[in-house]
Amino acid sequence: MTLEYDVVVLGAGPVGENVVDRVRAAGLSCAVVEAELLGGECSYWACMPSKALLRPAIARSEARKVPGLRGHAFGPLDAHEVFAHRDSVVGNWQDDGQVDWVRSTGADLYRGHGRLDGPRRVTVQAPEGDHYALTARHAVAVCTGSRAVLPELPGLTGARPWTSREATSSSQVPDRLVVVGGGVVAAEMATAWQALGSHVTVLVRGGGLLSRMEPFAGEHVAAALTERGGEVRTGVSVTAVVRDGSTGPVTVVLADGDHVEGDEVLFATGRKPRTEDIGLDTVGLEPGSWLDVDDSMRVAGSDWLYAVGDVNHRALLTHQGKYQARIAGAAIAARAKGDADPVPWGPYSATADHAAVPQVVFTDPEAASVGLTLSAARDAGRPARAVDLDLASVAGAGLFASGYRGHARLVVDPERETVLGATFVGPGIAELLHSATVAVAGEVPISRLWHAVPAYPTLSEAWLRLLEAYRDGAGTS
Structure with a gap:
């Protein structure tokens, strides 16, 4: 049976789902193919379960540093309760809710192993033995993600x-x-x-x-x-x-x-792309390879094939893959409606991948960064100056936790006076990151950041202290 759609999406993780959402919102017909659970790695084996395991650890650690609580927070975690919560967060590894969402968009879902079969063609082998041949009028989006790499070691x-x-x-x-x-x-x-x-x-x-x-x-x-x-x-x-x-x-x-x-x-x-058995050889590409794309996520040398999320190796982060999916969906829709070459900015260009990728590591203490480190900026030939701050000096830190320990750094372009990157480490700093992301992505001048007044007494007062250090030449390298 051969079925025709405007767009065929290989992979129904968060990235594939966002491509589906955008092309359906633009009125394009869409099929999505998934061999495992809809919702992908992030929902069942990465972001969501890991944070469900980590949150009790971090909450207990923070409670131990709060007067009135610390004497009551030294018992062991209830592992059974932590695991039960984790299992609930991942829906007990059932994807019924995700299936309902995909169908609510009007997209057609095909469960099974999908492979390219030449330009604009995808074949699906369903678990029960059914075989489907799908044709895409405008685009095929490969959103198959990545998997863990195991080294070749004796006995492993x-x-x-x-x-x-x-x-x-x-x-x-x-x-x-x-x-x-x-x-x-x-x-x-x-x-x-x-x-x-x-x-x-x-x-x-x-x-x-x-x-x-x-x-x-x-x-x-x-x-x-x-x-x-x-x-x-x-x-x-x-x-x-x-x-x-x-x-x-x-x-x-x-x-x-x-x-x-x-x-x-x-x-x-490390990770490797899930592209080894998706038919890349039928379109002149190397099975198992990362896929090179332009800023609209279109594969180099193709006018119909897109690679979105981990498979393009630009930024192996769920939020960044979803961002790319929004870009790809907009570009596919624009081209389907007759825009021969959408303008290389705005909704058609994933510029954040180059300069403003945010990441939070949910350890204890938390670590978060966006943009360039000092060494990366200098390696790229950018003028760069680092401004450092002991976060314990911020009034909000002492209220957050007794004996607070943390550190912050801004990497500033002293010629343009804009922020190239920011890194924070310490308890409760994850929520500082988006303000840094806005500053980096928006290339906000230091002169304007002075007028973004942090509320007192919060950890965000770190911004004021970093700007003062930059102005005074203190804590810099």
């Missing part, structure tokens, strides 16, 4: 390691958890499982945690993990993994001859 397959999926979905607390990696997944899951009762050892090949942020961010997070009884080892490489029997402990062998034992091992060592 037989050791049954955790990836991010197992780390966010397990309902058993291992006595000892070894975490291999130093990025966001490693830092967040080390925080969550340590709070649930695991003794956590983090093995980082590089020099520290969260290496894509300013160095102080990872230093604060590592220090907090260590103070709570964990161990963070940097500059180490794993050479083999051995599991003792089917349920015994895991031994992680290091290049220096040392080893670390745990009951489970989590490898948080």
Whole structure:
């Protein structure tokens, strides 16, 4: 059976859903194909379950620093209750609500494995054996996301390691958890499982945690993990993994001859695109590759194929993928209605991917950043000056928590006097990030930021102190 639509979307995670929403709002017919749960990685194995695990850990930690509460917040977390809440947040890994939403848009849903079959064609093999051939009049959008990468190490397959999926979905607390990696997944899951009762050892090949942020961010997070009884080892490489029997402990062998034992091992060592079996070879592209796109998310060299979200490797973040989906949907609709080449700005160009990507790491303490770090700005040849602030000096910090510890940095272009980037680390700082994102994305002059008055006494007073430091030349490098 061959069916024709204006747009066919491969993948019904948050990114694919947003493409569907935009093209349907523009009046285009649409089919969406999904082999797993509608809602994708973020809803069931990443953003949502991880934050459900982390929130109790962070709330308990903050309560321990509040007079009148701290004496009552030293008991263990109720792991059973935490897991039950996590399960509720992910809908017990059922996607009925997402299915209802897709159908409410008027899009047609096809469950099964979708593959490109030449230009503007997609075939679907349904689980029950049905076969569908879909044709797109205007566009096919590949929104298939990414999956965890496991390195090729002796013994690793037989050791049954955790990836991010197992780390966010397990309902058993291992006595000892070894975490291999130093990025966001490693830092967040080390925080969550340590709070649930695991003794956590983090093995980082590089020099520290969260290496894509300013160095102080990872230093604060590592220090907090260590103070709570964990161990963070940097500059180490794993050479083999051995599991003792089917349920015994895991031994992680290091290049220096040392080893670390745990009951489970989590490898948080990167992502790869889910493009290895979607028919890229039928349209002249390499299976398993990241897909290069322009700022409207259209694949290089094509006038009909779009790649949105993780698969284009621009910014592997759910909110950024959804932003790209809004751009792609608008561009597809404009071109379908006769705009040969929509203007390269406004709703048709994902400019934030280049200069204003925000990210929050929900560790304890939280770490958040947007735009360029100082080293990234200088590596790019940008004039850059850093302004630093000890967040403990802000009045709102002492009210937020006794013994508050945190740090903030603005990276400023001293020639244009605009903010190129911002990084914050400390309890409760995640909500500071959007103001920084507006400043970076809007290229708001420092002279105007003086008139954005922070409410007193809040953590956002950090903005005033950073501007004063910039004006006075204090705390800068």
